[in-house]
Each structure stands twice: as structure tokens, then as C-alpha cells.
Amino acid sequence: MDIYKHLVSPESERNDQWEVDFLANLKNIKVNIMQEEPAVGPDNWPYMFLQSDEKGQDFLLNVFDWCMQRGIGVALNPQKELPDYVFTYGMVWSFIKFGRLDPPLKLNTPGQAVLEKGDKIISGPPTEEYLPAGIRAVINDFWVQQDIKDMNVLVMSKDGEHFDLCFSLDSLGNPPVEEHKDICEAMSWFLPDNYSIMLIAEKGLPKFHRLLI
Secondary structure: OOOOHHHHOOOHOHHHHHHHHOOOOHHOOOEEEEOOOOOOOOOOOOOEEEEOOOOEEHHHHHHHHHOOOOOOOEOOOOOOOOOOOEEHHHHHHHHHHOOOOOOOOOOOOOOOOOOOOOOOOEEEOOOOOOOOHHHHHHHHHHHHHOOOOOOOEEEEEOOOOOOEEEEEEEOOOOOOOHHHHHHHHHHHHHHOOOOEEEEEEEOOOOEEEOOOO
């Protein structure tokens, strides 16, 4: 398909299939960098602003690779009334790591997880496959900027197929419950959409592990 024609489709035609086709053709998009330094988006996260151009200076994926190392998202064609697409940092590194992006599943729905006494739990530190060392370093830098120097985490699963990335409430200084949602939303920007995030106290659980070893 001609991805550049796809990107000029009117907003009224941009249904779920439009998004599927767009994400399947990311490797073919060439871009120009609109400004040398990242800009702060409306969500207060940093983004590189890119303009699609079939004669562009670079491929989108090369910019992704650069952003992955620096904890930056990507906004494609932000000069329009609505950008064609906004990639969070989690989406950027997920594509570099796994070679594809599916439309967001919106699995990070706020709620409370309940662990019953006797539940069998598989747990351990994040593996390199699940959370690469470079990504951990970027997330750790974020916490250091919030004056949290020793973030502990644990990956847990009840079935060995679905995993929760747990951030220690003890490391966070046990913030009030009304702040938990905002903290999870902040972490979701750094992670793929299908990653489940939890804030949980360490007491009574398997040993937590330093985010950055």
C-alpha cells in the first residue's frame, strides 16, 4: 500500500482497519525531523516531532531506535490539527524489540487486584526479554528525578502466561491511595499497552528486586 496516501486519509475514514494498516507499514515510512530537540506534549511527556515525507531524510524506525535509548516518544505529523499518530515510549521500544505494533489493547484498566491466601504465585525479577536493561535504566532515571533512588519491582503471575509488573509501594514511600492511579498512568507511558502494572506493598510477598541492578 502507499503509506503516504494512507496518511492523508480524512479523519472520518480512520477506523480500526486504518490503524491496523498504518501500524503494519511503519517500516516503510520516511520522515523529516521537525526540530532538533524533543518537545513536551500535552501529556507532559517528551516527544520527537516528525513529518512524513516519501523523500525524507530518515526512516521512522531509525528515529525510534534513537528515542528508545533516551526515553522519548514520537509524534508523527503534529503540524496537523490532529497528529497522525502519537507513540508513547513504551510503544517505541516495543516495536524495536518485537518488530511489530498492534492497536492498543487498553489492558491497563484501573482497579484493585486481590491475592487470596493460598494463591500459587510465580514470581521473580524482570527478565531481559520482558524488560530489557536499557529500558529499566530509562525508567529508573525517571524515578531518580522524583527523588526515588531505590525502586524495587517484582514480576508476578498466577498462571505463568499473564504477568503483572509490580512496583513497590514501600519504595514509593507508601503514597495515599488517591495517588495510585496517577502513578500507574505515568508508568504506563514507559511500557507496552499490553503490560499490566500494579502498585503493591512488599510485606507478605516474595522478595522484590532492584529495578536497576
